[in-house]
Amino acid sequence: MLGALLALASGACFGLNIAALRRGVLSASVLQAMTITVLFGVPAFAAAALVFGAYPALATMSVPAFGWMAAAGLVHFIGGRYSDYRATQALGVALSTPVQQFTVAVSLALAVAFLNEHVTGLKMLGLLLMLAGPVALSMRRRQAEAAAASKVFRPSFGPGIFWAAVSAVCYGTSPLLITLGLGAERTIANAVAGGLVSYVAAAVVVIVMVVALGGLRFLRGFDPRASRWFLLSGLFVSFSQLLFYMALALAPVSVIVPLQRLSVVFRVVFSGLLNHNAEILDRFVLLAILLSVIGAMCISLDTGFVRAALPWPEAVAEALLRPWSVPGVAGVVAPQGSGE
Numbered sequence: 001m002l003g004a005l006l007a008l009a010s011g012a013c014f015g016l017n018i019a020a021l022r023r024g025v026l027s028a029s030v031l032q033a034m035t036i037t038v039l040f041g042v043p044a045f046a047a048a049a050l051v052f053g054a055y056p057a058l059a060t061m062s063v064p065a066f067g068w069m070a071a072a073g074l075v076h077f078i079g080g081r082y083s084d085y086r087a088t089q090a091l092g093v094a095l096s097t098p099v100q101q102f103t104v105a106v107s108l109a110l111a112v113a114f115l116n117e118h119v120t121g122l123k124m125l126g127l128l129l130m131l132a133g134p135v136a137l138s139m140r141r142r143q144a145e146a147a148a149a150s151k152v153f154r155p156s157f158g159p160g161i162f163w164a165a166v167s168a169v170c171y172g173t174s175p176l177l178i179t180l181g182l183g184a185e186r187t188i189a190n191a192v193a194g195g196l197v198s199y200v201a202a203a204v205v206v207i208v209m210v211v212a213l214g215g216l217r218f219l220r221g222f223d224p225r226a227s228r229w230f231l232l233s234g235l236f237v238s239f240s241q242l243l244f245y246m247a248l249a250l251a252p253v254s255v256i257v258p259l260q261r262l263s264v265v266f267r268v269v270f271s272g273l274l275n276h277n278a279e280i281l282d283r284f285v286l287l288a289i290l291l292s293v294i295g296a297m298c299i300s301l302d303t304g305f306v307r308a309a310l311p312w313p314e315a316v317a318e319a320l321l322r323p324w325s326v327p328g329v330a331g332v333v334a335p336q337g338s339g340e
Contacts, residue, residue: 015266
């Protein structure tokens with residue numbers, strides 16, 4: 001239960017982060033956003049490590065665990081964040097959200113293949129519902145472009161959908177890397193220590209990038225107003241990631257990722273309030289987002305809870321809730337429990 005609550009809280013903070021980020025990228029570059037938000041995460045996680053007693057865990061972390069956590073940082077904070085920011089800049093929050101929900105499908109596939117987690121008919125139904133969102137949006141491209149005539153930006157569908165898909169792959173892969181880094185020692189302290197390693201690895205890449213772009217000359221070119229929004233975004237996303245790493249220490253990937261991705265609700269609400277002139281929100285877009293949220297819930301719901309809560313006919317329950325055996329490379333780490 002605690003893992004699920006942490007995942008939901010992480011999603012709320014992530015929604016606030018994207019709303020602040022969206023305001024900043026209206027007048028500044030994605031690289032400026034990356035520099036500020038990634039570098040902000042290092043002192044934030046360093047302070048969290050002190051609060052949660054994570055430094056002893058950091059001192060005893062194995063070399064493979066360091067490697068997995070560093071890889072998670074590069075995939076999530078560099079690849080995922082850059083592509084997420086590019087998608088948000090090109091499409092806005094609302095239009096990019098249904099495509100980015102494929103994060104859940106990527107995580108589910110990797111969890112089944114590598115972590116001995118299970119797939120059911122209900123999860124496959126959820127995946128189909130999530131597919132419906134992007135398909136519906138692609139059919140509404142002309143209407144969305146027409147609606148943008150009264151906004152301060154015009155959506156760029158080709159690059160936006162591409163970068164949203166890349167971010168979904170990156171965000172969907174990083175939970176597997178974090179789980180592999182935690183191994184059997186899934187404690188809050190180890191998770192926070194791992195998060196610090198991830199942020200430091202990403203920060204090294206960002207510092208190299210800043211130096212390559214001109215160092216202080218590049219930093220002096222930052223838009224001061226946008227920088228304030230990026231600092232606020234960095235605060236929210238650091239707290240979101242702290243809660244996310246902690247949640248993965250307490251519950252399976254297949255539960256945590258879909259719950260965390262309910263951040264789409266918070267993304268749309270907060271960005272609609274803060275950036276109403278830079279978002280396209282009509283009933284069709286909201287329907288696409290709703291389908292993706294229902295799909296994520298179908299993927300994340302506990303099988304025992306669904307069987308007990310709804311009076312399924314036996315044949316339906318068997319088709320929807322029976323775990324399927326998927327051949328592959330399962331068993332990289334020990335099977336995870338159902339989580340609390």
